[in-house]
Amino acid sequence: MTRPQLFTAVFFALLLLLLYQIALMFRPFLFPVLWAALLAHLTFPLHVRLTGLMKGRGALSASCLTLLMLAFVVVPISMMGLLLASEAGTAEQTIREWIASGALQQLPERMRTWPVVGGLLQRAAGSTVMTPDSLEQGLLSGATFVSRFLIDQVGVLLKNAFLLVTDFFLMLFVLFFLFKDGKQWLASLQELIPLDASHKQRIIDRMDQTIRAVVKGMGLTAIVQGLLAGLAYLALGMPFPVVMTALTVMLAPLPFGGTALVWGPAALYFFLAGPLWKALVMLGWGVGVVSMIDQFLRPWLIGQAVQIPVLFLVLSVLGGLALYGLIGLFVGPVLVSLLMTAIQIYREEYQQAEVSSPADPA
Numbered sequence: 186m187t188r189p190q191l192f193t194a195v196f197f198a199l200l201l202l203l204l205y206q207i208a209l210m211f212r213p214f215l216f217p218v219l220w221a222a223l224l225a226h227l228t229f230p231l232h233v234r235l236t237g238l239m240k241g242r243g244a245l246s247a248s249c250l251t252l253l254m255l256a257f258v259v260v261p262i263s264m265m266g267l268l269l270a271s272e273a274g275t276a277e278q279t280i281r282e283w284i285a286s287g288a289l290q291q292l293p294e295r296m297r298t299w300p301v302v303g304g305l306l307q308r309a310a311g312s313t314v315m316t317p318d319s320l321e322q323g324l325l326s327g328a329t330f331v332s333r334f335l336i337d338q339v340g341v342l343l344k345n346a347f348l349l350v351t352d353f354f355l356m357l358f359v360l361f362f363l364f365k366d367g368k369q370w371l372a373s374l375q376e377l378i379p380l381d382a383s384h385k386q387r388i389i390d391r392m393d394q395t396i397r398a399v400v401k402g403m404g405l406t407a408i409v410q411g412l413l414a415g416l417a418y419l420a421l422g423m424p425f426p427v428v429m430t431a432l433t434v435m436l437a438p439l440p441f442g443g444t445a446l447v448w449g450p451a452a453l454y455f456f457l458a459g460p461l462w463k464a465l466v467m468l469g470w471g472v473g474v475v476s477m478i479d480q481f482l483r484p485w486l487i488g489q490a491v492q493i494p495v496l497f498l499v500l501s502v503l504g505g506l507a508l509y510g511l512i513g514l515f516v517g518p519v520l521v522s523l524l525m526t527a528i529q530i531y532r533e534e535y536q537q538a539e540v541s542s543p544a545d546p547a
Contacts, residue, residue, distance in 0.1 A: 217356040225363035247364035395522040402486035407437035
């Protein structure tokens, strides 16, 4: 081995060791940094415009946008957490009052007037007769469990408040510097990547396109589903329609369950509380409209822009969610999209090399 080769081997070994150690050191900050990068990427055009209005003072613009993010994130999440904790206790009390009014005692009589629904319930229960006492105990247990679960979760959040606050302010800290210096950092990173300028720009454009498409697809679909479900909650007289609508929007991005985790219990509530037609309307609206719109709106909004097959899109969302948590809903499709772009660039270069190479002599 020559001296330059030895130097190269030692240099790259040392470089890999340093990168590995830095990755371990920065690993606890991965998720705040990813959230900051996502927010910075989505709002960077606003930062550019605001910097222009402030006559080139980028640091001032970054500070204003960071404070704006603080107001738009902390205030709604805090209010929603307190509202959920409050409404959980109110919902439990409402169920207890409804049971105390004797509504369950009338349920078997009402079920006899619904031969189809009653028969289906009996067969589903294995021909076991449901007594008012068993239903009452089950409902009380379920209401208590849900109420305590929500309150406990808020309690867990409060117990871990220091960690959450630390991560959040770390995210804001990183966000400020991404606004302020992110453009220069990206340019420096582009220079280090050993690819043609056209290929590097193509990868960056694809990443930008994918992030915006995923956020738009997830966000718009969740809002549309939440509003459609909210109309049903309001029209049918569902208690706490605002909280139910907010929960529907929050759970809509989940690949399995999603909005059904909210409108399903709502249909069950109408079935137990009556009248029956409200339960049937809620069930039909949930299955035929709220959940069905997710089947074509989200893939159309995302897949149309980034051209990811629906199967890979679903698997990337599920895999990203399992590996990275909530941020994985966005990271998964981005990684798949970048891989598809890299494969496409490789195929073009390989095919071009094959075409341009001279034919082998016979």
